[in-house]
Amino acid sequence: MVHKNIQVEGKHKRPILTDLHYTKNGQKKAIVVFCHGYKGYKDWGAWNLMATEFAKQNFFFTKFSFSHNGGTVTQPIDFPDLKAFGQNTFSKEMDDLQSVIDFVLDHDELNTEIDVDNITLIGHSRGGGIVTLKANEEPRIKNVISWAGVSDFEARFPKGFKLWWWKVRGVGFIKNARTKQKMPHYISFYKDFINNKERFDIQQAAKKLTANHLLVHGTDDVVVKVVESENVKKWNPSSTLIRIENMNHALGNNQPYTEKEMPLDLQKVVAHSIQFINEQK
Numbered sequence: 001m002v003h004k005n006i007q008v009e010g011k012h013k014r015p016i017l018t019d020l021h022y023t024k025n026g027q028k029k030a031i032v033v034f035c036h037g038y039k040g041y042k043d044w045g046a047w048n049l050m051a052t053e054f055a056k057q058n059f060f061f062t063k064f065s066f067s068h069n070g071g072t073v074t075q076p077i078d079f080p081d082l083k084a085f086g087q088n089t090f091s092k093e094m095d096d097l098q099s100v101i102d103f104v105l106d107h108d109e110l111n112t113e114i115d116v117d118n119i120t121l122i123g124h125s126r127g128g129g130i131v132t133l134k135a136n137e138e139p140r141i142k143n144v145i146s147w148a149g150v151s152d153f154e155a156r157f158p159k160g161f162k163l164w165w166w167k168v169r170g171v172g173f174i175k176n177a178r179t180k181q182k183m184p185h186y187i188s189f190y191k192d193f194i195n196n197k198e199r200f201d202i203q204q205a206a207k208k209l210t211a212n213h214l215l216v217h218g219t220d221d222v223v224v225k226v227v228e229s230e231n232v233k234k235w236n237p238s239s240t241l242i243r244i245e246n247m248n249h250a251l252g253n254n255q256p257y258t259e260k261e262m263p264l265d266l267q268k269v270v271a272h273s274i275q276f277i278n279e280q281k
Contacts, residue, residue: 010099012092014067021051021061030118034063037125041065045253049262060114066096086184089192129202136205145214151228206235213239214276216269218247
């Protein structure tokens, strides 16, 4: 069963486009909720092939696009709504993830297909940071898995003159190398972080995690270097860190992805993740 582009109602006046992938067989399945990263969306690269593989392995797999990722209901691919992209915040992403979790758990039609006591969050890149924070807040999360995840949100903000100029202008821009768009970030993004600095401290969240914790990172990742997962491993010694040799930040993906099978590196990441979930008691 594949249900595409469900409009989950969130807290921020924009729908959260959500997909459900599962085998309808009346068996209660472990739930997996996947969060994309920065400048991403639920249909990017080979994410649909990834979702299919989890469903084949009898998981209830959910993926979604953050409400302010820049996509729209009619055009969920890429970034037609740059204003919404610029208005995104970490608080909105945390709220969106909670809304999707609640949607799955509270949807009566899914009761016979989901195991509400076996929930895993998976996040790629920035999403890896978001799921770590959410797993620290949400006691129903059993497992949290970070793929090429970030370890420090604050380090990614500009400093000095660049930060001052961002505050003066109220908006900064970053070029998307693929789409050639100048993508805005309004200063509200930074203010939201500052106002919630303790909540968005990945180091402190990792130290307090009670969920089972897996980190997967490629040795050739130049966007988010493997040392970031190594740092998280130090903060949470009970976590498991798997390094995949020669894997890049995109896990071998690209957009658009036209092959019929997942890239080899993503296959490895998915296999390690499924094994990890199945091993947890």
